Amino acid sequence: MGTGQRPVRRAAFADPLFVGLVVFSVLGLLWYLVPLANLEGMIRLFWPAQVVLDLTICLTSWQIWKMSGAVPATRRFWRSMAGATLLFSVGDSYQAVIAVGATPEKAITGGPVQLAFLAVGVAMPLWAMITHPIQAVRRGERLRFWLDAVIILAAVCAFIWVYSVSGAGGTGLPRLVLTVAGAAGMLICALGVLKLALGGNPPFTRAAAAVGIIGVTMTGAGIAVGGTLTDAGHYNLAMAASFVPCVVMAFAPKIQELGMRHGAATSTARRHGRVSVLPYVAVAATYALLVSVLWSAELSPRAWGIVAGAIVITTLVVARQLAALAENGALLHTIAQQEARFRALVQHASDITIVADSDAVITYASPAVQRVLGIAPEDVTGLTLQALIHPDDLEPLSLPADEAAVQTSQLRVRHADGSWRWLEVTSTNRLHDENVRGYICNARDVTEARAFQDQLRFDATHDALTGLANRLLFHRKLRGPASPGDPEALVGVLAIDLDGFKAINDTLGHHVGDEVLAMVAERLRRCVRPYDTVARLGGDEFAVILSPTTEQFADATADRIRAAVTQPAVIDGHHLQVGASVGVAIGTRTSADGLLRTADAAMYRAKRGGRDALAAS
Template sequence: MRNRAGAVDPVLLALVLGGLLLIPLFLGGFGGGAASWTVQTVLDGLDVWFAWRLARHPDVPAIGRRFWGAVVAACCASAVGDTYQTLLTYAGAGDQVSVVQTGFVVTGMIIVLVATLRHPLGGEGRQRLRLWLDAGTVLTAVAVFLWYFLLADELRGRQAIDRWAAAATAVVMLLIAFGVLKLVLSGTAPFSRAAGVLGSLGVASTALSASVASVLTSGDRPPGVMYLAQLIPCVVMAASFRLQLLQTRPVDPARGRALRQRPSVLPYLAVIAVQLLVVNALRDGGPDLRTWGVAIGAVAITALVLSRQLSAVRDNEQLLTELDRQREWFRALVQNTSDLTVVVRLDGTVEYATPAARRVLGVPAEELVGTSLHDRTHPDDMPTVRRHVAWQAENPGQSTGAQVRWRHADGTYRWLDLISTDLSRNPHVRGVVINARDASEARALHDELQRQATRDALTGLANRVLLQRRIDEAAGAPDRAPVSMLLIDLDGFKAINDRHGHHAGDQVLVIVAERLGGLLGAGEMAARLGGDEFAVLLPGTGPREAAALADRIAAVAAEPMLVNNRWLTVGASVGVASGRPGEGDRLLREADAEMYRRKHDRKAHQTSLR
């Protein structure tokens, strides 16, 4: 209900229908002074209730609750005064408004006026000064029109004091109305734009109707019209309070900033209106009291507008100076940064590139513009790019990182760390901003550390860590194909180390590793476990194929090898174990036991031959 701005709210609908019913009631002569003050008192009670709920609303910030607290006090003062006047009317005191009622109403008006003026308008310095100058300009224009059309001819005679009091009341009410409008336009108002405009309309109508109804009209006007002129604006104000209660929601800072950036046209319209009024006053005849009042008002409003424009010119000069400084600052950063910044469309086409493009990619920035980054990306990195783009589409405005390879002008690919932010919804950018830093050296170091952590330094084969990682990966494979494991221990290797030295032994290990690698197919992996022990992981290989490969490995390893101009030979005991993925530890144990059994059998066979 709240977010629908009261479109079907029964209370708001009742206020509208009630206001419409007042028209035939008073124009038909069915309602008099007592009925008018009774309706006025009921509306005051509704104002107090609505304002009290706003002052305690959880979505209203603290400064807004203070404002609505002041409105509660003002509405209570008006309710007390109108209630007192209602009782007097029923007691037969007539239609004469009492001093008590006037005092309470004026007190309420002053409370609202102070709350409006004390509420922060936003901005600072000359920006706040311009807000006050705008307020003064519009108020001066209102005063000029009141003077010309109502006050100049009427503020004379035996009731001049009463007329001046009514005119002052009207000015105060108009001041409140404009204060409300200024809060709405400044973006810091504790109420919505619709509720503020509606409330301003009600306050302004109350001001004019009070002045017209009390002293600035002739006595032969039907009293029903005067009652309606006083009650309808009060209905409008009550409706504005109810509308604000329906529209109250948590504060949106972005919306407030947008409203503050919107200039007010009210002061300029006020100036135009006063100038036209000056022409009309001079056309009607020679200078008199009314004409002099308009002329003085025109001079005052011109001075206010000139002051406002001078303030704006000074701010514009400072703004231009600041923009020039920021532009030079930005140009210096762009020209001298070592990172490449590009703005690309959603299809990957480059719209802007910084001069660092020549250092990072060997391409001038102007040549990079208009090309596609997808064509420059390494094909193996395109899945990463697509995931990157999909994430940004789901999280617009947020930054994310990736590491991909882009083609350099020399044809090689360079690793780059990318930080990209999708600003395609920003009307000033309309693209994806990418900051790219050359990460080739860091990537090379990373790959080398990764290789050292998972590879045997002597033979280049996988080490035990990488072997275990591959066993775990095989266990998580979706298919349940058989897995075989070979464990290899070299026979006679210790004798070569003792007789020819460790350097010769290292060369033997390297040659054996090369021969192992030559016997393996795709997906199969050889690892050195340490010393002269090797392992071979055979995913998708059954027992028969594994046993055949073990025989070939033993035969190839036993072939003579030339080391330091000497022909050396070693043997190989190979243990075989087969099973299912997920049984890696069992396969290692069984292959190890089979390898030692074969080694024992080989030694026993050699002993029997002797």
Template sequence: MSASANTRRRPADPALWTLVVAAVLLVSLVTAGFMTGAAVEIVEALTWLLFAWLCRQVIRSPGADPDVRAFWRTLGLAGLLFIPAELLTIVSYAGGEAGRWLFLAAMLFIVASVTALGWAMIAFPLRAPRSERLRLSLDVATVMCALVMLVWILWLPAGSPRADPPQFVVTLLASATALVGLTAGVKLLLSGFAPFTMAAGLPLAAAAIVGSWSLFNLFNLSSEDARFVSGAQVTTAFLYAIAARVQLLRMGGRPSGLTAHKRRSYSRLPYLAIVSANIMLLAVLWHEGFTARGWGMVIGSAVITGLVIWRQHLAFADNALLTERIKAGMRDMNQQKRRFRSLVQHASDLTLLVDRDRAVRYASPALIPLLGVDPRQAVGRQLQEVLRADDPAAAERLTAEATSHRDGARMQLPAHHTDGTQRWLEALATNRLADDSVSGFIINIRDVTEARVLEDELRHEATHDRLTGLLNRSLLEDFARNRAAVPQGAGRGVLMLDLDGFKAVNDTLGHQVGDALLVTVAERLRGSVRPTDIVGRLGGDEFVVLLTDTAERCAVAAAERILTALAEPVMIDGHRVSPQASIGVAIGADDQLDVLLHAADTAMYEAKRDPAGGHVRVAGNHAGYHAAASGSAAEPA
């Protein structure tokens, strides 16, 4: 739905406009004197009947709040009570003793109707927390007491009750009607809640004011001006009907039918009522003394004083309770602050607060044992400088990732202690730039050196031979798979080597000598090849050498160097051992190590079958090479 559709004015309601037009027309006829007597009472009775029916429509509206239903139900009852009052008034026009009693009966129905209206205004609840409900009720009572004092002054303009009983009754009713409307307004102002919409509240307030005026002047005006009282009574009935129709229409967009807005924490209205009550008391006593009206003002002032004392007692009790809660909260906060400070000060993990420019604003004492840096000297320095990380861009990447990830960024980085030792740090950075109390990055750092060393050791043990330290078969395969393709015209060579007579060494000299021999062979293998070549142990006395960027001639030369190096005798536990080996050579551009290993293994066993030993055989080449024991030369066999 577009914005223009949302702001489009609601179409006029025909029923509402009919009520307004009928009210203007009939009130004009009554005040002009064209409609009098029974006709006016019939119009009022029909209007009150219409009002009761509209109240029923409001009650049956879907989604109506229970308090709204109760309020309009009571208003509808008040409207129904006005109907017999109007009918009895019509009959009383016949005059005589019967007419007088009928008029008194009509007044009783009016009293009942006004009572119902008052109950509707007074009974709707103050929607406030239970802890505030009593204070709010006292505030409402204070304001209403001041209003009652004002009505008391208006009701007894001569200082004492009038001798005319009818005027006494209607004046009392007028005063009660005025208080009914004022009660609803005061409760709305103080509590922020009413069981009617604001649009319906305006005609309701106007009806209470006009109705009060008509009752107050029922016997005050001359017979020539009585038409204005009748017009006011018709106006009152139509205003109530209009209010009910407006309430029903507004409930189409607000099904609950409530008016509810945020209540202020305090209101000046009760204090204004107290000041007004005291002014009225002084004025009446100054001019009249202790008349009936004066004594009424004294009693009203005493009631207001009692209400104020009660209200202040509650305020003092609340303030005392609030003070105790604040003190308890401060104690808890100080205790938590000390606990937090102790946790930070004695924590083994480092806590840093870094601004958006990566300058350190706070460093916990854990910085000293972690990196040997004084936390006070770290303040104002760049994060990279404080961490002493090997990677110059590590701090920048850490904060950048913390900015782009809501849950923060985690990173491990190598750093150096001031004593020169290397440390592995795990940093967790959280972006709190938007938090005004932080305005920076919170970085928690812990030392994971031991865990990282253990991880490296486990990884090394999983990929290297434990005895010789050479690569094992799994790492050789991974290494071969992950290496880049060899250059054009170059090849990859695999040398498969098996020691000759190694079982005899183990059986005659013991496994300790055999293990030492394997370690010696591994060292001589590493020393016989290029740094870019890879040496590994497949198991037992089998070794493999991966040659990169090589050709057959170069691979054979490398094998000859190995045989020459191995032929050098070695003393192990007092035993002179001269190791010999057979080597198979495979050359190819295929990056599948298994193919070359199989070819080199086949060639090695062909060389091993030579009784002379110390032979090199190339896969696919039946010619063999023999290296002299002295290692001075190699010649075709």
């Protein structure tokens, strides 16, 4: 036990049942090994002692089964143990009655009824062990698990053969059948124990597992030597060989119960990549068994040299394998740490990472997709990049064609709520990389930054009061490129000055004047086409660019503007009316620099001609 098991050790010797088991074991061992009573007295107490141990295991297993902290698979195993030992106690109680007055051989050997209860009871935990889920889920782990199990089972078979089956010859068919059946039971039991030990999530603590394995091993040894001791008349030793393993088995569930009650781990789950040493222990044990059998065979020095060479070579191969496994384990641990670090970075990164194949089908999306776009990563996987992007932004998406080339673009991607978010996407071509085989797209949300930049650009080119184009944007539009279809198309410029505005502004205040200017701006918008440009050049001066136009259309638009502006309006409780003097100039964009001056001159002529006048040049 490690430092985490020290409270369990202290609690064990404060537990009445544990202390009782210790006292019972010591007294029982003395009872059979020291002639404190005659043979008949030993036999009379043999089966009642077994019943006490059976009920102790049953009670402790039942307590483990009822613990709420145990996982379902663990509770299922200990429930089967409680049921099995309850059956053992029934069979042993029956045998205790039969043993009264029977010969020593029949009294200490289980009868048919006791063996039947024993067989049914053993089947219950064996089935729970064999069907217990294993932790290995990948193919490589499952293969390693079964290879380890087969190696250890082969060693178990060798021991069973040497000490049980091969020694049963010449003792009669019943003894041979019983011996073979016991050997088969031991083999099945070994398979179940191995599955729990190697499967990665056994239903017992490390300490309870160690005690249980010792008990199972001693049980097999007791079966192997029990018949021989009985035939030789050593009845007390035969009973001790059966009693001691049962006592050891009784300690296993108690240690498990104490461990779970005082916070020890309820299972010995394997760490990822950890290699079990049990197969190598099995190899060493098998070689030791081979040497013990060959020792009495009187081999020649030449044969012993071959045996020694085989042992040395196997030892070196095993040592080399263990060194390689240790190195691989350290490498896997480093890789696991790096993978965990990468996953932690990706899980909490604010930027989106997407991998798309050569057909632009998304094969991976990081969790940031959920935070930025409100879409679960698994819902994005399998879609094409084009399915997420605004139709007008498909062209900027163009993925880099050259290997390792990088391309950055800004485009709109649909959010789960139906809105569009601006993303700055950096795409890298990693189609040649066998670990990626696709395009890596890193995207960050620039919606707010883009909106701020758009607002700055708008403020720089638009009038703050009316929202119309300012003088800078007006001149930019006027000097813009000619129409591709008709480079000589006419452009009309209308210069507009309000009549009567200064009086309103001076007498009623600037806030009323501002309302008048905003009203005029709205009326001007309604008088022109959506693609024409309306601008406020400053004060109460406005201008309009009509492109394309004709002289007739420009004059008609000017008339509409004069009529719309002169409509009376109620502003801040005042009935107000302003007029408009409009100057019109027509020309091509090649003469754009002079068009505004010409329109201004026409406007001033109209102003001199009277309020609400029109002049053309």
